[in-house]
Amino acid sequence: MTRETVKTDLIDIIKPYLPEEVMNNEVSEENHLINDLMINSAHIVDIVLDIEDKFDIMIDDDVIGEMNTVNDSINVVLQKTA
């Protein structure tokens, strides 16, 4: 799995959770999920579940705490699927 395909899949997962005011913005790797993309923090657990289903991986709670940016999240997926 290339970094680019993971990124594309991740953004597809994240998109539905974006508030209306940022939904049309380009999502970049540097974006912070909560601070930049303004995702409701309660929805992070749903995004994690969607990622687990998509990539058939398991993400522990302490790892969730490290998934601050899109880039962090891509790295977590790449590590788990390596």
Place this chain on the structure above:
Amino acid sequence: MEKHRVVITGLGIVASNAIGLDNYEEALRKGKSGIKHWEELDKINLKCQIGGVPELSSINLGDHLPRLLAEKLTNKGVLYAMLSGVEAWRDAGLEPNTDTTDYDSGMIFGAGDLSFDSFINRDFPAYPIDNGQSRRLGSRTISECMNSGGAAYLNSVLGLGNRIQSNSSACITGSEAVLMGYEYLSQGKAKRMLCGSTEGDGRYIWAAFDAMRVLCSNSNENPSFGSRPMSDSSSGFVPSGGSGALVLETLESAKSRGAKIYGEILGGHVNSGGQRNGGTMTAANPEAVVDCIKRAISIAGIDSSEIDLINGHLTSTKGDPAEIRNWVTALGRSGEDFPLINTPKSMIGHAVAGAGSVELVASVLQLKKDFVHPNLNVENIHPEILSEIFGGCIPTTCLEREVNTIIKANFGFGDLNCALVLRKYKEV
């Protein structure tokens, strides 16, 4: 204390035979059945394999709801509440509050038990908790399961800031929500209240009704014939899902903004038979039903002779003849003097906690548009009913006629009764 007059200024509907007001009016006039056979019920050995399921696939959820909710919510009871509630709000000429909170408007929106259907459409089994997988419940399980979930999600769209309440009173939930909204407004505590109720659908909700042997099990081959209130062969109710919503508003508020007025709520009453004197968990104490109807009429300040149309509860069970007897006693009208009587249940089945509101929307449409919708499947009226009232009081075709006063009642598990009197709006 001055009592405020309360009028209806908006309606919204999700029913098994139609989604949206115009479709619902057409379906009611034509006598369109929303009852179908469902393979999934056959597969799990339910005796009743028919039911009414609103066709969400006929609309684009994203056109009506915020994108995240349209894409992610799975609880149909919650979705139906949001669709009917938003439609009613817009139908009243109001827009969702985007940045502010509207402290003059509130909501009473009830449900039966939203948790029953919350797990049906998930892609994981219903028991992640016992499998040690509770983390897979995610962030929405509580908010979709809680009985106030319909109201809570609906208000995430509307931004209302007065009382937000979710009642739960079995089959009277919807009419009780409207009665409570009426009483609250008549006391002047808000300018408008969005009132309604909702019920999801599917095997998790219906299986336990099936186990009680209260559902229709002899029409699996002929679904649209299953729900036949007042018939000599009524054999159980046909379950369905749906939600109705009504915007109630003080007359002053409605007039000040030039809102269209569907009709006026004159009054109503809610009571219980105490599960005594023939009343049980599932059967109504007839004395209490009569008391409820009589008090509703008295509070409304009308005479029973003024009633043009009864919108009954009439579930298509053995209880229908008893309900007719109670109406005859309460109104003091029988034979040819009995008012016209109908119920949408022959078309849409019994939407349980959604029933009261879904049926009230039908009542208000008939009041505003001067028609009486037909009852299906009642070619052979139950003989005990014919011994009380003239058969012509049960229309089987759509009648175009002036309708000025309607009484609507629902009766529910727990021996609960609720009756409301509606009148065509007139200046004085």
